[in-house]
Amino acid sequence: MTAAVLPFVTLAFVLGLLLSTYRLVRGPSIPDRILALDTLYMNALALLVLLGIVLDTKLYFEAALVIALLAFVGTVALARFVLRGDIIEPTQ
């Protein structure tokens, strides 16, 4: 049953990737692009988990965790750069 739905599930996540790529390219504002990048990360993470189910291996969980970490750190760093003009502010 899982094998039967897998093509549709994969298609849905790939469509999600395409839609967020469209927003990433089109913008128009900088936070839009950061948000699109974050969604791109999340869809890629879900696809990687799906690949783990298809190949029946736990190998990809570490990769998925690293993607989740990088997504958060990247989003926070970019949003902070927009907000403050600097990522790590120098102390006085």
Next chain:
Amino acid sequence: MSAGIAELPLWADALVATLLVVAAAFALIGSFGLAKLSDFFRRLHGPTKAATLGVGGALLASMLHFGVRDGAVSLHEVLISVFVFFTAPVSGHLLAKAMLHLEGKSIDDLAAPPGTPAERDGPG
């Protein structure tokens, strides 16, 4: 494509398939909202809620799949989903603050304008 998938009992297989379909629907709707909606603060809703739930559903399906296959609880997915569910609101909040900053507003400026939300949005 189905050659690599482990044979699970029917109930587990059906539950994994259902979770995957629900997760894919949520992720697709979230991403569609990101592409389609008209304003940044509207677009923010899609990824922060629906797409996060999509990832959570895929992780739940994976947890069930490997849990039934190995006969032991698989904790990798719990770690990932807890992390994703804690960080999504934080990044959403930061992005909203960044957009307000770019628009030259602060949260205190966001007093409700007159009229109901439906009247302000107008047709379409």
